[in-house]
Amino acid sequence: MIRVEELGKSFAGGFEALRDIDLEIRRGEIFALLGPNGAGKTTLISVICGLVNPSRGRVLVDGYDNVRQFREARARIGLVPQELTNDAFIKVWDTVSFSRGLFGKPPDPAHIEKVLRSLSLWEKRNNRMITLSGGMKRRVLIAKALAHEPEILFLDEPTAGVDVALRRDMWEVVRQLRNSGVTIILTTHYIEEAEEMADRIGVIRSGELVLVEDKQALMQKLGRKELTIHLRDPLVEVPQRLSGHGLTLTEEGHALVYTYDAEAGEDDGTGIAELLADLEGAGIAVKDLHTRQSSLEEIFVSLVKETA
Numbered sequence: 507m508i509r510v511e512e513l514g515k516s517f518a519g520g521f522e523a524l525r526d527i528d529l530e531i532r533r534g535e536i537f538a539l540l541g542p543n544g545a546g547k548t549t550l551i552s553v554i555c556g557l558v559n560p561s562r563g564r565v566l567v568d569g570y571d572n573v574r575q576f577r578e579a580r581a582r583i584g585l586v587p588q589e590l591t592n593d594a595f596i597k598v599w600d601t602v603s604f605s606r607g608l609f610g611k612p613p614d615p616a617h618i619e620k621v622l623r624s625l626s627l628w629e630k631r632n633n634r635m636i637t638l639s640g641g642m643k644r645r646v647l648i649a650k651a652l653a654h655e656p657e658i659l660f661l662d663e664p665t666a667g668v669d670v671a672l673r674r675d676m677w678e679v680v681r682q683l684r685n686s687g688v689t690i691i692l693t694t695h696y697i698e699e700a701e702e703m704a705d706r707i708g709v710i711r712s713g714e715l716v717l718v719e720d721k722q723a724l725m726q727k728l729g730r731k732e733l734t735i736h737l738r739d740p741l742v743e744v745p746q747r748l749s750g751h752g753l754t755l756t757e758e759g760h761a762l763v764y765t766y767d768a769e770a771g772e773d774d775g776t777g778i779a780e781l782l783a784d785l786e787g788a789g790i791a792v793k794d795l796h797t798r799q800s801s802l803e804e805i806f807v808s809l810v811k812e813t814a
Contacts, residue, residue, distance in 0.1 A: 507533040507689045513563035523549045525713045536690040538704035546713040547693040551660050555585050581609055584651030588662040594636040598646055606653035621649050641672040661692040677703055732798045733764040738791035747788045751781050
């Protein structure tokens with residue numbers, strides 16, 4: 507649905523915001539773009555949406571060049587910006603209908619009603635924007651972006667400043683949009699948001715796209731598993747016999763933590779069977795075992811951490 511080729515963006519003074527970005531976004535997927543503040547997320551979205559011209563490279567939106575064929579490309583995109591920029595005194599119905607008109611679409615009250623109902627805004631349709639909560643205003647931004655029936659929806663920090671309950675409601679709205687055929691691209695600081703919803707994840711750092719991967723494959727490839735071994739009797743230190751396993755003594759000596767590759771199976775080297783045998787040989791009684799895999803947040807932090 508979107509193809510980004512050798513994209514670069516430099517600003518006055520020589521600051522290079524984007525460097526040689528290559529990216530393909532599939533039709534009908536939810537793609538999450540993660541990165542620390544200043545990494546280039548919003549700049550990349552702005553270039554794809556045609557709001558900022560690239561310094562080099564090109565962007566194709568459903569096959570249309572977003573510079574040479576701007577109208578055709580932009581008509582396929584709905585953008586929900588990070589900032590709440592709604593006119594304070596305009597009514598919800600009017601601002602959403604106006605957004606549809608900006609794309610040359612004829613009035614379609616039935617579509618506007620459908621959008622407002624899907625976002626739980628129907629009861630607020632005659633309210634002025636100034637009377638709405640922050641979460642409701644953000645829903646109106648989504649409604650405005652959907653007013654012209656786009657095939658692609660960009661969500662730039664869609665749940666920033668939204669409480670947890672409303673955030674989960676909005677996740678469900680996004681899933682419903684994807685199920686209706688809309689391609690979703692979101693940037694987020696909430697790692698759980700990407701872990702919950704995304705099909706694929708891209709990580710951007712200092713203007714460079716350092717990784718694009720299916721979410722599950724990413725977690726399997728880069729995630730680590732921890733085996734926590736709860737002991738019947740506490741230890742003062744890790745016995746010399748077990749030193750080769752890289753164990754960490756925790757819980758005031760009542761547990762040992764063993765870290766291993768999440769991709770490795772028992773046949774190809776997790777080392778768990780050998781470890782348990784060595785524990786038995788050392789006369790250490792095991793009370794319980796517990797495994798935990800790295801979360802996407804831990805993986806993300808490891809990817810964006812700068813080398814000291």
